[in-house]
Amino acid sequence: MLIRAAGDGDRDAVADIVCAIAAIRETYALPRDLSPAAAQAAWFEAGATVLVAVEDGIVVGTGKYLPVRPAGGAHVATASFMVAPDATGRGVGRALGEEVLRRAAAAGYAAMQFNAVVETNVAAVALWESLGFQVMTTIPAAFEHPTAGRVGLHVMYRKL
Amino acid sequence: MLIRAAGDGDRDAVADIVCAIAAIRETYALPRDLSPAAAQAAWFEAGATVLVAVEDGIVVGTGKYLPVRPAGGAHVATASFMVAPDATGRGVGRALGEEVLRRAAAAGYAAMQFNAVVETNVAAVALWESLGFQVMTTIPAAFEHPTAGRVGLHVMYRKL
Numbered sequence: 001m002l003i004r005a006a007g008d009g010d011r012d013a014v015a016d017i018v019c020a021i022a023a024i025r026e027t028y029a030l031p032r033d034l035s036p037a038a039a040q041a042a043w044f045e046a047g048a049t050v051l052v053a054v055e056d057g058i059v060v061g062t063g064k065y066l067p068v069r070p071a072g073g074a075h076v077a078t079a080s081f082m083v084a085p086d087a088t089g090r091g092v093g094r095a096l097g098e099e100v101l102r103r104a105a106a107a108g109y110a111a112m113q114f115n116a117v118v119e120t121n122v123a124a125v126a127l128w129e130s131l132g133f134q135v136m137t138t139i140p141a142a143f144e145h146p147t148a149g150r151v152g153l154h155v156m157y158r159k160l
Numbered sequence: 161m162l163i164r165a166a167g168d169g170d171r172d173a174v175a176d177i178v179c180a181i182a183a184i185r186e187t188y189a190l191p192r193d194l195s196p197a198a199a200q201a202a203w204f205e206a207g208a209t210v211l212v213a214v215e216d217g218i219v220v221g222t223g224k225y226l227p228v229r230p231a232g233g234a235h236v237a238t239a240s241f242m243v244a245p246d247a248t249g250r251g252v253g254r255a256l257g258e259e260v261l262r263r264a265a266a267a268g269y270a271a272m273q274f275n276a277v278v279e280t281n282v283a284a285v286a287l288w289e290s291l292g293f294q295v296m297t298t299i300p301a302a303f304e305h306p307t308a309g310r311v312g313l314h315v316m317y318r319k320l
Contacts, residue, residue, distance in 0.1 A: 029233035
């Protein structure tokens with residue numbers, strides 16, 4: 001698996017993944033009928049560095065990092081990750097996470113904060129804990145899960 | 161003091177307050193040299209309901225509320241408040257806060273979450289605690305204060 005910076009030629013493949021994850025509605029608060037153009041705009045937002053995971057020439061996942069807020073808050077990064085639904089369970093998320101952490105630390109960020117990790121997404125929570133994040137708090141009933149009802153959103157954090 | 165919805169005629173006065181607060185840099189992570197146009201764009205963001213506090217025909221403060229995230233997270237509101245630097249200490253923030261809470265509850269939001277209350281802004285922390293919010297966690301050293309150095313940002317929350 002190759003992890004590299006996303007180029008213009010990856011934008012459609014990344015949008016496909018974002019749309020698929022949005023439609024599943026279990027891990028991200030995105031409109032279920034997100035258009036590919038809206039997915040691209042949301043993922044490739046201003047200030048974000050976007051990476052892709054590539055296997056056999058196919059984009060199987062994406063991660064991005066950017067300042068969690070501007071100016072006086074810009075020394076803390078936030079990040080987001082998505083793995084194609086047919087590519088889960090074989091380390092794509094972990095490989096992306098490790099590379100994002102490495103790059104964010106090299107870029108001088110002091111810490112990384114996730115604002116909204118769905119508490120029922122136990123694979124993601126376990127992954128981030130194994131990479132040094134801790135759950136700082138859980139906002140109760142803050143996410144409408146399509147089958148579990150309203151579940152909590154974790155704020156997770158680690159120093160870099 | 162009158163609290164009412166902001167109209168087009170209030171946008172310049174609101175931008176003046178946002179620019180003044182940005183320049184002070186003690187409570188918001190905004191560029192210190194924010195232009196009035198950028199201040200308007202930031203404050204009157206998509207989906208936000210903006211209120212103003214008016215005394216003797218002068219806009220002395222502003223508050224806004226909107227969904228903290230889209231789709232599956234849109235039942236939780238977030239809100240922001242600014243009081244003109246020469247109008248602090250006489251209840252403008254409290255009046256805006258009470259009205260925003262009343263309107264957000266009437267609009268059907270289940271809860272309200274603040275993402276980043278600067279821990280050294282003790283007047284704001286005390287105000288929100290008196291209006292039923294609790295500090296859920298504090299992200300350490302997440303805000304570069306111009307005189308205090310890196311201080312924490314509180315995540316605050318209350319049900320509606």
